[in-house]
Each structure stands twice: as structure tokens, then as C-alpha cells.
Amino acid sequence: xxxxxxxxxxxxxxxxxxxxxxxxxxxxxxxxxxxxxxxxxxxxxxxxxxxxxxxxxxxxxxxxxxxxxxxxxxxxxxxxxxxxxxxxxxxxxxxxxxxxxxxxxxxxxxxxxxxxxxxxxxxxxxxxxxxxxxxxxxxxxxxxxxxxxxxxxxxxxxxxxxxxxxxxxxxxxxxxxxxxxxxxxxxxxxxxxxxxxxxxxxxxxxxxxxxxxxxxxxxxxxxxxxxxxxxxxxxxxxxxxxxxxxxxxxxxxxxxxxxxxxxxxxxxxxxxxxxxxxxxxxxxxxxxxxxxxxxxxxxxxxxxxxxxxxxxxxxxxxxxx
Amino acid sequence: xxxxxxxxxxxxxxxxxxxxxxxxxxxxxxxxxxxxxxxxxxxxxxxxxxxxxxxxxxxxxxxxxxxxxxxxxxxxxxxxxxxxxxxxxxxxxxxxxxxxxxxxxxxxxxxxxxxxxxxxxxxxxxxxxxxxxxxxxxxxxxxxxxxxxxxxxxxxxxxxxxxxxxxxxxxxxxxxxxxxxxxxxxxxxxxxxxxxxxxxxxxxxxxxxxxxxxxxxxxxxxxxxxxxxxxxxxxxxxxxxxxxxxxxxxxxxxxxxxxxxxxxxxxxxxxxxxxxxxxxxxxxxxxxxxxxxxxxxxxxxxxxxxxxxxxxxxxxxxxxx
Numbered sequence: 235x236x237x238x239x240x241x242x243x244x245x246x247x248x249x250x251x252x253x254x255x256x257x258x259x260x261x262x263x264x265x266x267x268x269x270x271x272x273x274x275x276x277x278x279x280x281x282x283x284x285x286x287x288x289x290x291x292x293x294x295x296x297x298x299x300x301x302x303x304x305x306x307x308x309x310x311x312x313x314x315x316x317x318x319x320x321x322x323x324x325x326x327x328x329x330x331x332x333x334x335x336x337x338x339x340x341x342x343x344x345x346x347x348x349x350x351x352x353x354x355x356x357x358x359x360x361x362x363x364x365x366x367x368x369x370x371x372x373x374x375x376x377x378x379x380x381x382x383x384x385x386x387x388x389x390x391x392x393x394x395x396x397x398x399x400x401x402x403x404x405x406x407x408x409x410x411x412x413x414x415x416x417x418x419x420x421x422x423x424x425x426x427x428x429x430x431x432x433x434x435x436x437x438x439x440x441x442x443x444x445x446x447x448x449x450x451x452x453x454x455x456x457x458x459x460x461x462x463x464x465x466x467x468x469x470x471x472x473x474x475x476x477x478x479x480x481x482x483x484x485x486x487x488x489x490x491x492x493x494x495x496x497x498x499x500x501x502x503x504x505x506x507x508x509x510x511x512x513x514x515x516x517x518x519x520x521x522x523x524x525x526x527x528x529x530x531x532x533x534x535x536x537x538x539x540x541x542x543x544x545x546x547x548x549x550x551x552x553x554x555x
Numbered sequence: 556x557x558x559x560x561x562x563x564x565x566x567x568x569x570x571x572x573x574x575x576x577x578x579x580x581x582x583x584x585x586x587x588x589x590x591x592x593x594x595x596x597x598x599x600x601x602x603x604x605x606x607x608x609x610x611x612x613x614x615x616x617x618x619x620x621x622x623x624x625x626x627x628x629x630x631x632x633x634x635x636x637x638x639x640x641x642x643x644x645x646x647x648x649x650x651x652x653x654x655x656x657x658x659x660x661x662x663x664x665x666x667x668x669x670x671x672x673x674x675x676x677x678x679x680x681x682x683x684x685x686x687x688x689x690x691x692x693x694x695x696x697x698x699x700x701x702x703x704x705x706x707x708x709x710x711x712x713x714x715x716x717x718x719x720x721x722x723x724x725x726x727x728x729x730x731x732x733x734x735x736x737x738x739x740x741x742x743x744x745x746x747x748x749x750x751x752x753x754x755x756x757x758x759x760x761x762x763x764x765x766x767x768x769x770x771x772x773x774x775x776x777x778x779x780x781x782x783x784x785x786x787x788x789x790x791x792x793x794x795x796x797x798x799x800x801x802x803x804x805x806x807x808x809x810x811x812x813x814x815x816x817x818x819x820x821x822x823x824x825x826x827x828x829x830x831x832x833x834x835x836x837x838x839x840x841x842x843x844x845x846x847x848x849x850x851x852x853x854x855x856x857x858x859x860x861x862x863x864x865x866x867x868x869x870x871x872x873x874x875x876x
Contacts, residue, residue, distance in 0.1 A: 409730055410800065410807055412814035414822070471803055475796060479731065482792055486731055493733035501735070501822065 251447050255485040262451050269448050272439040273305050280423045280495075282434035283391045289313040290345070290389035292380050293336075295329035295457040298395030300336050301445040302437050304454060306393065307342065313393065316383050318376055319348035321356020323545035325462055332457045345387065347379050354538030357463065358548040363540035364533055368463040368548060371533065378530035382521060384431040396435040399442045402491040403472035418506035421499060428513045429522030438491065462549060572768050576806040583772050590769050593760035594626050601744045601816075603755035604712045610634040611666070611710040611752075613701050614657075616650030616778040619716030621657050622766040623758050625773060627714065628663065634714065637704050639697055640669035642677020644866035646783055653778045666708065668700050675859030678784065679869040684861035685854055689784040689869060692854065699851035703842060705752035717756040720763045723812040724793035739827035742820060749834045750843030759812065783870060 240249040242261035249259030253268075260268060276282065283289060289306060293299040293315045306313040317333045320326050330346075337344040350356045355363070360371035380392045401420070408416045426432040437445060449456050464470065480487045515521070516528035523529070561570040563582035570580030574589075581589060597603065604610060610627060614620040614636045627634040638654045641647050651667075658665040671677045676684070681692035701713045722741070729737045747753040758766060770777050785791065801808045836842070837849035844850070 410811045412811070412818045414818055468804070471800075475800060478799075479792075479796060483789070490731045490733070497733045497735055501826065505822065 250451070253444070255441075255480070255488055257484070265447065266451060269301075269440060269444060270305065270309065272444075273302070273436050274309070276422060276436045276439045277434075280421075280434070282423050282436060283311070283393075283432075285310055285312070287312065287390040288388065289391050289393050290316050290380070290384050290387060291393045292316050292318075292376070292395070293333050293344075294395075295332035295336075296395070297446045297449045297454075297456045297458075298397050298400075298437060298442065300332070300395075300454050300456050301448045301452075302393060302395045303336070303342070304340075304452060305448070306436070307340065313342075314387075314389070315342060315344040316380065316392075317344060317346045318379050319346065319350065320372060320375070321348075321350045321545075322358065322461060322463060325457075325459065325545075326356075328459070329457050332455065336454065336456075345383055347383070349375060350542075353534050355534065355540070356537075356542065358545045359540050359543040360533055360537035361463075361548050362543045363537045367467075369467055369469075371537075372463070374529055374533060378521065378528070380433075381430050382519070385429070385521075389431065391432045391434050393434050393436060395437055395445070397437040397440055397442050397445055398488060398491055399473055399476070400469075401435065401438050402476050402487050403469050405491055405494055406472040406476060407468060414502065414505050418499070418502040420494075422495060438495075439488070441487070462545065465549075571772070574765070576762075576801070576809055578805070586768065587772060590622075590761060590765060591626065591630065594623070594757050595630070597743060597757045597760045598755075601742075601755070603744050603757060604632070604714075604753075606631055606633070608633065608711040609709065610712050610714050611637050611701070611705050611708060612714045613637050613639075613697070613716070614654050614665075615716075616653035616657075617716070618767045618770045618775075618777045618779075619718050619721075619758060619763065621653070621716075621775050621777050622761075622769045622773075623714060623716045624657070624663070625661075625775060626769070627757070628661065634663075635708075635710070636663060636665040637701065637713075638665060638667045639700050640667065640671070641693060641696070642669075642671045642866075643679065643782060643784060646778075646780065646866075647677075649780070650778050653776065657775065657777075666704055668704070670696060671863075674855050676855065676861070677858075677863065679866045680861050680864040681854055681858035682784075682869050683864045684858045688788075690788055690790075692858075693784070695850055695854060699842065699849070702751050703840070706750070706842075710752065712753045712755050714755050714757060716758055716766070718758045718761055718763050718766055719809060719812055720794055720797070721790075722756065722759050723797050723808050724790050726812055726815055727793040727797060728789060735823065735826050739820070739823040741815075743816060759816075760809070762808070783866065786870075 240252060240259040241247065242249045242264050243258040244264040245261060247261040250262050251265050252259045289311055291299065291303045291306065291313050293303055294317070303313060303315055315333065315337055317330060319330055333344065357368055357372045357375070360366065360375065361368040364371060383389070384392045405420055408420060422435045422438045424433045476487050476490070513522045513524055516523045516531055518527055518531040521528050521530065561573060561580040562568065563570050563585050564579040565585040566582060568582040571583050572586050573580045610632055612620065612624045612627065612634050614624055615638070624634060624636055636654065636658055638651060640651055654665065678689055678693045678696070681687065681696065682689040685692060704710070705713045726741060729741060743756045743759045745754045797808050797811070834843045834845055837844045837852055839848055839852040842849045842851065
């Protein structure tokens with residue numbers, strides 16, 4: 235990953251990775267140290283949590299979620315894992331196996347839920363039954379289950395593995411539409427409110443190339459394949475757009491995201507609609523909601539009544555490759 | 556420009572142009588009508604000027620400035636032209652010829668200034684002498700001369716031909732850095748203030764493809780070549796980025812710019828630093844400034860004392876092609 239002969243900025247040993255946005259190369263040890271420092275800085279700057287908090291880390295088996303679980307455990311945080319089986323064919327079976335192997339190898343506690351076993355549906359079926367995009371049905375399901383698992387397990391914070399590329403791509407999408415309410419809520423940490431737990435994204439200062447390198451250097455085996463249902467979505471287009479900008483002008487991507495958080499988010503703070511409205515308990519599951527049945531229970535009702543839809547049937551032309 | 560056999564949305568006659576962002580094709584007459592309406596809408600929505608105002612239109616010989624001059628005169632506005640000879644080799648000689656032919660063919664009044672003849676320097680020399688980028692030396696010179704010409708000629712508004720592509724590209728650059736003060740000032744109209752004239756950009760609702768088509772259909776001969784000194788600059792990269800986004804998702808570009816003006820600019824209005832400071836008259840030229848000598852007079856002093864630099868010497872590798 236580094237050009238041959240390049241040296242670590244910190245110790246002059248042979249470098250294993252070049253980071254154009256830092257205009258430097260690093261050996262394995264100093265690269266890992268850089269990752270730890272970037273995560274520490276995010277946790278501190280945005281007041282995410284401390285070592286007295288019980289953290290629930292949402293893990294998918296991909297590089298980002300395994301990297302942040304590893305980083306938090308290594309740093310002495312109380313971090314359990316939480317895995318949701320989404321029923322996306324082989325992809326879900328494999329992702330579960332990666333998560334379980336990682337947890338077992340380090341004797342970590344893993345909480346699991348399976349949409350099909352526990353709620354009678356899966357993401358392909360939900361997408362078809364509710365006429366939603368798969369990523370929308372999936373996101374709704376995961377957010378609900380993260381919140382519920384944190385509430386039921388007495389966790390203080392839900393941690394997700396969103397990295398700088400993810401957040402910058404979402405920001406670009408929100409900026410292209412100037413969706414003020416979404417922009418106002420796009421923060422690395424959201425406080426607990428209305429019965430929803432606190433949420434934190436400690437990887438926002440690391441790119442996906444960096445989390446992949448973290449896993450490689452730490453010997454973490456992760457699922458490389460992207461979810462087949464996300465192929466061709468707009469989020470990936472925005473990532474490519476930002477990568478092209480970054481290529482022409484290194485560090486543009488982090489400046490775009492971090493300057494937004496520093497300079498723009500405070501100006502937007504008052505614009506986040508106190509969307510709470512009249513929050514009460516969902517009649518079916520008890521989760522906080524502004525409607526009789528929460529959106530998740532409505533999705534469960536619709537999707538679990540539908541005949542199971544195999545993932546192949548829902549994949550668009552682009553998804554099939 | 557339209558696919559063969561396509562029909563005008565308004566009259567079903569054979570179309571001459573397709574506009575994916577409007578999801579429609581148009582015949583020549585209805586395309587020209589669309590352009591007029593978009594310009595009328597910009598003038599009205601942003602309260603730019605009316606037919607009692609004397610307008611000074613900054614013209615370069617390119618499609619945008621000749622199109623807006625044509626549109627304004629056709630619509631009955633009092634619009635004179637203003638041309639600045641920048642001394643950028645053959646490019647400037649040609650651009651001047653296009654402007655003069657256009658003005659002469661329609662018996663329009665054209666005010667001209669020449670940097671070399673009137674101020675003893677040109678853009679390539681200024682760039683070298685002041686160690687500025689050529690686009691920076693050029694922009695400073697033009698802004699000053701537009702303002703001064705408006706003041707001395709008793710014009711109410713300076714009109715420039717910035718189109719949707721220009722404004723969206725500048726917006727993208729400002730957003731990538733979250734330069735709040737620049738964002739707050741990026742408006743289609745700036746009121747007169749501190750001795751500076753009102754400024755308006757009536758083409759912000761038309762793309763450069765549309766202004767080119769306007770010229771083509773109206774028989775306006777314009778300089779197609781871009782300024783050789785601008786080649787490879789970041790503004791062009793941002794235009795390409797937005798074109799790729801537009802290609803994947805038509806009307807993204809106009810949504811990006813127009814939603815910014817509608818939804819974001821009002822939130823930023825209070826953020827525009829009252830940069831006025833202590834404004835007084837420049838000791839040398841009498842223009843409003845916060846320093847003893849205004850930035851233009853300082854540039855004139857430096858650049859006019861420097862031996863003339865031929866344009867070829869200042870062109871970067873990318874500029875030479």
C-alpha cells in the first residue's frame with residue numbers, strides 16, 4: 235500500500251501504508267497508533283462516552299464494525315456486539331459467521347437477532363411487501379432493533395461503524411438537496427432523547443481504506459463483499475464522486491465532513507425540527523413512537539404476512555452483476 | 556441536440572434540443588421562450604432590476620455574456636456593454652472582436668477599458684509580478700473596473716453572465732471547505748453597499764449548454780475557446796464533478812444551487828461578516844477601500860512596473876495543451 239522504499243513518518247522504519255491526506259507514510263505500529271488516536275479524538279471531541287458506559291456495538295461482519303469493536307475493546311471500553319440477521323441469502327449467512335468467529339476468538343459477548351426467526355420476515359421480503367427500497371426496509375429494521383436491544387439490555391450508547399467515507403457521502407447527498415432537517419441531524423453523536431438511546435460514530439475520522447488496513451494489520455478476518463442489495467445505490471455514487479475529488483485534492487473529503495461538523499452544524503442546531511411530536515409507547519412493542527403502531531411493527535405486520543421472497547428476485551439489474 | 560423524431564413539449568413540432576433536467580424536448584421558438592422565462596423569473600424572484608434602471612453588462616465575447624446582453628436588450632431593458640481588454644495574447648484580441656461585432660451589429664453602446672493601454676499592465680504580467688494565480692489577478696482587476704465603470708457612468712446595476720454551471724461550481728467549492736462567509740455572500744443579487752454598485756446574475760437559472768443554444772438559435776457569433784489561463788483550474792474540476800452527478804440524476808445541479816438560495820442562504824444571512832470595516836476613498840483612485848491604497852491600485856503599481864510577460868510564459872503545463 236506504500237510505495238517501495240518509503241519510510242514511516244514517525245520512526246523512519248519501512249512504511250506499509252501511505253496516507254496522502256496526511257501527506258505521510260507509516261509503518262504498521264505507527265499506523266495503528268494513528269487509528270487509535272483518531273478514534274480517541276472523535277470520542278473526546280464529540281463527548282461520545284467513557285469507560286463507565288456500557289456500549290452496544292452494531293456489527294455486520296464488515297471491516298468497519300469489526301474494527302471499531304476491536305478498537306473499543308482494546309482501549310478498555312465495555313463493548314458488547316449486536317448482530318441482526320437480515321436474511322439476505324448467502325451474504326447474511328457469511329456475515330454472521332464472520333461476526334461469530336471474531337467474538338469467539340476474543341471471548342466477547344455477542345447479542346443476536348434474526349429477522350426471519352424472530353420476526354417472521356427478511357429484508358428482501360420486506361422490500362417487496364412494503365414496496366420500499368431494500369436499503370430503506372433494512373435501515374428501518376436495524377435502527378429499531380439497535381434501539382430496542384440497547385433499551386432492553388441496559389446499554390448506555392449504541393455505537394455504529396460509520397466511517398468518514400460513509401458520513402461524507404451522506405453529507406454530499408443531503409447537501410445536493412439542501413435537506414436542512416437531515417443536515418441538522420447529521421452529527422457524530424446524537425444524545426439520548428424520547429426513549430431512544432444515545433448513538434455514537436467513533437470512526438468518523440477514519441476512511442474505509444484505513445479501517446480495512448486496521449483489520450489487515452490486526453489479523454481481523456472480515457467479509458469483504460458488499461451487500462448485494464446496495465449495489466448501484468446513490469450512496470455509492472456519492473462515495474465515488476468524493477473519491478474523485480479527493481484524488482484531485484487530497485484531504486478534501488475530511489475537510490468537507492469535519493468542517494461541516496465544526497462550522498456549519500452549530501449554525502443548524504436550531505433547525506432540527508423537535509420532531510418528537512407526541513411520543514408515546516407503541517401499542518405492539520412498547521417502543522417510543524408518534525403513531526399508534528411504530529413504523530417497525532407496521533413493517534413486521536406487512537412483511538411477515540407476505541410469502542418469503544428470495545433475494546435474487548429483488549436484486550435489480552445492477553445488483554446481479 | 557435532440558434525438559431524431561423527438562417533439563416539442565409545447566407545440567409537438569420537431570424538437571431541436573432536449574433538456575433532461577426538464578424531462579422535455581423543445582422546438583427553437585419554445586426553447587427561446589423557456590430561456591426568456593427563466594431569465595424573467597430570476598430577475599423577478601431576486602428583485603434584480605426593472606426597466607427604469609441603467610444596466611452595465613460585463614461582456615467577454617463568450618456565449619454567456621453575449622446571451623444575457625441580447626436577452627436584456629430584447630426584453631426592453633436599458634443595457635450597455637462593458638468590455639475589459641485583459642492582454643491575454645490572441646485570446647483577448649479575438650474576444651474583443653466578437654464583442655465589438657455584436658455591439659455594432661445591433662447598434663448597442665459598448666464601453667471599453669484596456670489593462671495594458673489604460674493601466675500599463677496585463678493579466679499575465681500581473682500574475683507574475685504579484686505572484687498571484689492568473690484567475691485571481693484577473694478577477695480582482697475586472698471587479699474593480701466593473702465597479703468603477705458603473706460608478707463613473709451612473710449605472711444602477713452591474714450585470715454579469717454567470718450561469719447555473721458557474722454558480723453551482725462555485726457553490727460546490729465553497730461547500731467542500733464550508734467557507735461560511737463565502738457561502739453567505741453567494742447570492743444571485745448583491746445590493747449596493749459602501750460605494751459598490753448593485754450586482755446581478757440573471758442567468759443563474761440557465762445552464763451553459765442552454766446559453767450556447769440561445770446564441771446558436773439567435774445567430775450570435777461568440778468566442779468558443781475558453782481562456783487559456785483558466786485551463787485545469789479547480790472551478791473546471793467542480794463543473795465536471797457536477798456534470799457527472801447531473802448525468803446520473805438529472806436536475807441535481809439546479810436543485811443544488813436553487814435549493815441553496817431558497818433554503819440555506821436565508822439561514823446564513825446573518826453570517827456575512829459586515830466586512831465593511833472602515834470604508835473610505837482610495838488615495839489613488841477614489842474607490843471605496845479599507846486600506847490606504849485599494850487592492851487594485853496596489854496591483855497596478857506592482858504590475859505596471861514589471862517588464863511585460865508574454866502569456867505563453869505564464870501558462871502552466873496543463874494550460875499549454
